[in-house]
Amino acid sequence: MAKILALDTSTDACSVALLLDGEVREDFRVVPRQHTQLLLPMVSDLLAGAGLKVADLDAIAFGRGPGSFAGIRIATGTAQGLAFAAGLPLLPISTLAAMALQAHQQQGAGRVTAALDARMDEIYACAYRFDNGLPVELMAERVCSPAELTLPEGNWQAVGKGWHYLESMSDAVRGSLAGVEQELYPSAAAMLPIALADWQAGRAVAADQAMPVYLRDEVAWKKKDQQ
Numbered sequence: 001m002a003k004i005l006a007l008d009t010s011t012d013a014c015s016v017a018l019l020l021d022g023e024v025r026e027d028f029r030v031v032p033r034q035h036t037q038l039l040l041p042m043v044s045d046l047l048a049g050a051g052l053k054v055a056d057l058d059a060i061a062f063g064r065g066p067g068s069f070a071g072i073r074i075a076t077g078t079a080q081g082l083a084f085a086a087g088l089p090l091l092p093i094s095t096l097a098a099m100a101l102q103a104h105q106q107q108g109a110g111r112v113t114a115a116l117d118a119r120m121d122e123i124y125a126c127a128y129r130f131d132n133g134l135p136v137e138l139m140a141e142r143v144c145s146p147a148e149l150t151l152p153e154g155n156w157q158a159v160g161k162g163w164h165y166l167e168s169m170s171d172a173v174r175g176s177l178a179g180v181e182q183e184l185y186p187s188a189a190a191m192l193p194i195a196l197a198d199w200q201a202g203r204a205v206a207a208d209q210a211m212p213v214y215l216r217d218e219v220a221w222k223k224k225d226q227q
Helices: 035-050 069-086 095-107 161-168 171-175 188-200 218-226
Strands: 004-008 013-020 023-030 059-065 090-094 112-119 122-131 134-137 142-144 156-159 177-181
Touching: 004 035, 004 069, 004 188, 013 035, 013 188, 023 035, 023 188, 035 069, 059 069, 059 095, 059 188, 069 090, 090 095, 090 188, 095 112, 095 122, 095 134, 095 156, 095 188, 112 161, 122 161, 134 188, 156 161, 161 177, 171 177
Parallel strands: 004 059, 059 090, 112 156, 156 177
Antiparallel strands: 004 013, 013 023, 112 122, 122 134, 122 142
8 A cells, every 4th residue: 555645735724644554644733824834843743653754655645726826835845845855756636626525525425516715706616526436527627706607517515615605606506506514624634545546547746747736827816916
């Protein structure tokens, strides 16, 4: 069984998780604006508790976005730094897919739509079904206004902070939701099943090839923020 470390700092939550001998260990904390200070100590403590060094791992997974620009950069940079130093490959994991998988695991939801607040009255969103316990996209990840969101036909379990815009969404979207849980964050532990499948399928990449996914063009974001 592969030994995989996962990191996520894409939202107010900061989490690290370790897959070791088929078991998952995790340190998950909701700590706004403390990710830079806490992430590496959390990694060190988790590995030390398992009697491992970074070089003992097979790969490192990280939340590649979408989410907070600063948060995604922290996870990406930390994962790249650890991987470069130890000669390890990386596994970039969608934060929305991890949220959907968490809802599937905890609630048994068969169709999940995950959304995060993208600021500026926009959301990041995607919709998933599940195949062999893993999320499968039914629409491309997107950034859009709440009113512009559309979903494939069917009933959906909605998760994530993006759903606080629910009243601004269309009647069709609101009518397709079987339930809404806003207080669900991406977590490193939920990324591990996806990471393991990617590792087994040979989808790991070199550290310098592991890119964050912002969905929104950063230059456009800066310009809009300055208006």
